[in-house]
Amino acid sequence: MEGNSLLNIFIYLAAAVVMVPIASRLGLGSVLGYLIGGIVIGPWSLALVTDPEVILDISEFGVVLLLFLVGLELSPAKLWELRQPIFGSGGIQLLGSALPLFALLYTATDCAWQGCLIGALGLSLSSTAMALQIIQEKEAMHTPAGRSGFAILLFQDLAVIPLMAMMPLLATATTGAAAEGGGALKAGEALAAVLAIIAVGHFALRPVLRFIAATGIHEIFVAFALFLVVGIALLMESVGLSMALGSFIAGILLADSEYRHALETVIEPFKGLLMGLFFIAVGMAIDFGLLRAHALEVALLVVALIVIKIAVLLALGWWRRLPRQQLGFFAITLSQGGEFAFVLLAIAAGNQILTVEQSHLLVLVVAISMISTPLLVLLHDKWLLPRLDRAANEPDRCNIEHDENPVVIAGFGRFGQVVGRLLIANNIGVTLLDHDPNHIERSRDYGFKVFFGSASRLDLLRAAGLDHAKVLVVAVDSPKRANKIVQLARQHFPHLTIVARARDMRHLFDFMDHQVQYAYRETFDSAIRAARGAMEALRMEPAKIEAAIQRFRDYDQQVIATMYAVRNDGEAALAEASVMLRDRFHAMEREAAAENRPE
Numbered sequence: 001m002e003g004n005s006l007l008n009i010f011i012y013l014a015a016a017v018v019m020v021p022i023a024s025r026l027g028l029g030s031v032l033g034y035l036i037g038g039i040v041i042g043p044w045s046l047a048l049v050t051d052p053e054v055i056l057d058i059s060e061f062g063v064v065l066l067l068f069l070v071g072l073e074l075s076p077a078k079l080w081e082l083r084q085p086i087f088g089s090g091g092i093q094l095l096g097s098a099l100p101l102f103a104l105l106y107t108a109t110d111c112a113w114q115g116c117l118i119g120a121l122g123l124s125l126s127s128t129a130m131a132l133q134i135i136q137e138k139e140a141m142h143t144p145a146g147r148s149g150f151a152i153l154l155f156q157d158l159a160v161i162p163l164m165a166m167m168p169l170l171a172t173a174t175t176g177a178a179a180e181g182g183g184a185l186k187a188g189e190a191l192a193a194v195l196a197i198i199a200v201g202h203f204a205l206r207p208v209l210r211f212i213a214a215t216g217i218h219e220i221f222v223a224f225a226l227f228l229v230v231g232i233a234l235l236m237e238s239v240g241l242s243m244a245l246g247s248f249i250a251g252i253l254l255a256d257s258e259y260r261h262a263l264e265t266v267i268e269p270f271k272g273l274l275m276g277l278f279f280i281a282v283g284m285a286i287d288f289g290l291l292r293a294h295a296l297e298v299a300l301l302v303v304a305l306i307v308i309k310i311a312v313l314l315a316l317g318w319w320r321r322l323p324r325q326q327l328g329f330f331a332i333t334l335s336q337g338g339e340f341a342f343v344l345l346a347i348a349a350g351n352q353i354l355t356v357e358q359s360h361l362l363v364l365v366v367a368i369s370m371i372s373t374p375l376l377v378l379l380h381d382k383w384l385l386p387r388l389d390r391a392a393n394e395p396d397r398c399n400i401e402h403d404e405n406p407v408v409i410a411g412f413g414r415f416g417q418v419v420g421r422l423l424i425a426n427n428i429g430v431t432l433l434d435h436d437p438n439h440i441e442r443s444r445d446y447g448f449k450v451f452f453g454s455a456s457r458l459d460l461l462r463a464a465g466l467d468h469a470k471v472l473v474v475a476v477d478s479p480k481r482a483n484k485i486v487q488l489a490r491q492h493f494p495h496l497t498i499v500a501r502a503r504d505m506r507h508l509f510d511f512m513d514h515q516v517q518y519a520y521r522e523t524f525d526s527a528i529r530a531a532r533g534a535m536e537a538l539r540m541e542p543a544k545i546e547a548a549i550q551r552f553r554d555y556d557q558q559v560i561a562t563m564y565a566v567r568n569d570g571e572a573a574l575a576e577a578s579v580m581l582r583d584r585f586h587a588m589e590r591e592a593a594a595e596n597r598p599e
Contacts, residue, residue, distance in 0.1 A: 011048045015041045016276050031133055032374035034276050038283020049284060064233045064247045065271035066132060067157070070150070071251020072260050079252060082151050089148055089316055090155020093334075096312040097124035104304055108297075114170040115354040119362050121163055122345055123305055125156045127338035127370055129278055134333050134377055143435055143454070145326035148317065149333055157245045160340050164190075164347065171351035189239040197232060197246055201253030209259045225266045278339070286367045290360055301365045306372060309335045325457065328380050336373045337366030405429030408464050409473040410455035410485055412443055415501050415522055416475035420448070431464050435476075456484040458492060466493045474500040479507045486514050509564050528552075548592060555588055 015037030023033030043050040102120035105111055111119060131153055140146035205228070212224045229247050236246035254260055291298055313331035322330055342363060349359035407423055409416050412434040423430050432450040434440055440450045455461060455476065466472060472489050476482050482500065489496055499518040502508040511519035528549060535545045559581055566573040 008049055011041055012277055012280055015280055020276070030137070030276070031130055031279055032371070034279030035283040035371050035374075038280035039286060040283075041280075042284035042286070044286070044288040061230075061233065061243075061274050064229060064243045065267050066129060066275060067245070068229050068247035068251040069264060069267060069271060070132065071248040071253075072255050072264055076252060076255070082147070082154075085148055085151035085320070086155050086158075089320060090152045090159070092316055093152050093312060094121070094124050094156065094159060096316070097309050100308050101305065104301075104308075108300070109358070111354065111358055115348065115358060118163075118167075118170065118344060118348045118353055119358075122341035122348075122362065123337050123366065124309070125159070125338040125340050125344075126153060126309070126334040127336050127373075128153045128157060129275060129339055130336060130370055130373055131333050133275060134373070138329070140326075140329070143326060144320075144322050145317070145330035145333075148320055148322060149330055152334060154248070156338070156340070157248065160245065160344070163344060167347050167351050167353070170348075170353050193235055193239045193246070194249065197235070197249050198253065201250050205250075205254060206257055206259075209257070213259065213262075221262065222266050225263050226270070229267070282339075282367055282370055285363070286371075287360060287364055290364055291368075294361060298361065298364055298368065301362075302368050302372070305337060305365060305369050306335045306376075323452075328384050329377070332373065332376045332380055335376065336369040338370075341366045404465055404468045405431045406470045407431070407473060408433065408461075408466055408469045408471070409475060410434075411474065411476035411501075412440075412448070412450050413475065413477060416473065417443070417448075419473055419475060419499075424448075431469070433460065433464055454481070456481050456488070458488055461485075461488060461493070466496065469493075470495075470497060472496045472498050474498060476501075479503045479510070482507070483510050483514075486511060486516060490514050505560065505563065508560065509567055512564055524556075551588055551591065555584060558584060 016034060019037035019040065020030050020033035023036060024030055039045055041048040098120045101123050102116050105116040105119050106113060109116070131149060135141055135146045135149060141150065209224070212221055215221075228250065232246040232250050233243035236243045254263065257263075310331045313334055314327055317327045317330045345354065345359045345362050345366075348354040349356050354362075406429055408431045409420050410433050412420060412432045413436070416432075416434070420430050420432055432443070432448060433452075433455045434443075434450050435452065435454045440452055443450045451464070455464075455474075466489065472485075472493070474482050474485050474489075476485065479502075482503075486498060486500060489498055497518070498511075498514075498516045500511050500516050500520070502511055502519050502521045504521065508519055508521055531552075532545060532549060535548065540548075562577050562581060563574075566577045
């Protein structure tokens with residue numbers, strides 16, 4: 001079956017389509033669904049595909065695209081702000097995990113010390129693909145845990161360069177022969193490749209993107225975006241470096257570009273699919289024959305790896321003063337081995353630093369540790385986190401000075417700031433909450449005291465004074481988090497009046513389901529004002545402008561009421577309602593035409 005590429009693609013997609021929805025429905029998460037799908041179609045189960053390397057080479061490109069998208073979110077200035085957690089936390093994590101793992105491998109296996117060193121360093125690297133996928137699924141990228149986890153992952157990707165450069169030296173010590181080419185030459189080639197990417201990205205990419213965009217041909221822009229990332233990946237691979245690191249650097253160089261959002265839109269669908277294939281390939285790579293032969297040894301190594309990394313990460317999170325409720329998530333998310341361990345172990349076997357069997361054994365440990373992470377995250381969310389929330393001393397532990405203010409605003413971003421500033425300017429007491437440290441720092445520069453924390457936590461809402469407040473303004477970006485805040489407020493603070501920002505009409509319907517008295521789509525009023533400006537520029541009479549806007553507001557209210565009433569009645573009801581609303585829109589057009597007709 002290996003010779004039929006189209007059939008293989010069909011099998012991979014079938015595994016994803018069947019297993020991921022089942023895993024998600026069971027609350028296991030998409031990553032575990034992909035891994036299980038890979039096990040099912042792999043050589044040790046149905047044997048529909050027997051060579052995981054066929055798909056792994058392609059699917060690793062998903063990690064490359066992921067790092068490119070992450071780089072687009074980080075301008076050089078933002079990256080400079082993260083320098084301390086990247087090199088401080090990242091270095092401590094790598095060394096803190098590698099030392100006990102080296103001692104374990106040296107005493108429990110028959111590896112030479114060079115092999116134990118590479119094995120320990122490889123196992124210390126976490127999975128960028130898996131960790132970032134989980135962080136994004138949990139919408140935790142802007143939390144302290146998410147930011148610290150990302151900084152450590154970035155340091156690990158950077159650390160791959162010197163780890164690969166030291167391989168020839170360790171091979172020399174192992175074999176007693178001179179390494180071909182020498183480590184210095186390899187390091188020089190790597191540095192030249194990185195500098196070339198920086199130079200081309202800084203001086204050439206924007207003019208080229210401008211030229212491509214000027215053609216107006218969307219598919220050419222898509223082709224160039226993929227050409228850019230593939231070219232960078234090939235360059236980095238040719239000098240023995242991490243392909244993902246090169247794409248990350250390119251993303252950073254384009255973070256301030258006017259084409260950033262267009263590139264994100266183009267690459268996001270490819271990234272998601274290829275990331276899924278990567279996890280399927282990891283599931284297929286699990287050698288159950290080797291597992292049976294070394295079951296006890298593998299089990300002990302997997303448990304030791306996870307326990308050591310969680311212990312180091314918990315200590316690091318405590319030292320970095322991460323919120324108590326985020327410590328477990330932070331440690332578990334980075335507790336597994338990573339995809340770069342596969343690369344390092346393969347090179348180590350090729351340089352005879354490790355035997356092939358030793359390399360395969362450690363690869364098996366990494367793959368099983370990756371399967372454990374979604375399960376541990378699920379256990380954390382279902383069992384540990386609720387107990388931490390209940391154990392927290394409510395107002396005192398959170399230490400929020402609310403002064404029994406009548407208004408609490410959850411989310412002090414671009415929407416919440418306008419609401420808060422208007423209320424404060426009119427001497428209305430406001431307690432401000434936000435989970436984004438950047439929002440908090442910028443707001444405090446302007447004299448606003450914003451308290452850190454996720455307003456989707458009941459203990460934080462109580463600490464903010466919702467027992468005494470009269471109004472809760474929900475202005476967070478995430479519709480999912482906004483809905484959770486509204487549910488908690490309705491359940492535990494029924495006396496509150498809730499004012500909420502809706503992302504779109506569907507989100508507005510969610511708020512209506514929870515009887516939110518005042519819910520507003522975030523762009524509706526600003527769009528009305530823009531239309532007013534356009535009509536004023538066309539020199540329409542003020543009275544006619546007001547009448548036109550009022551007609552449209554009445555029509556919009558009719559749209560909301562009609563679509564809300566039939567939202568669960570099926571496609572036929574929605575189609576009938578759409579026809580009715582279209583007729584009403586045309587009637588509004590005729591009414592406006594009659595009003596504007598010359599007498």
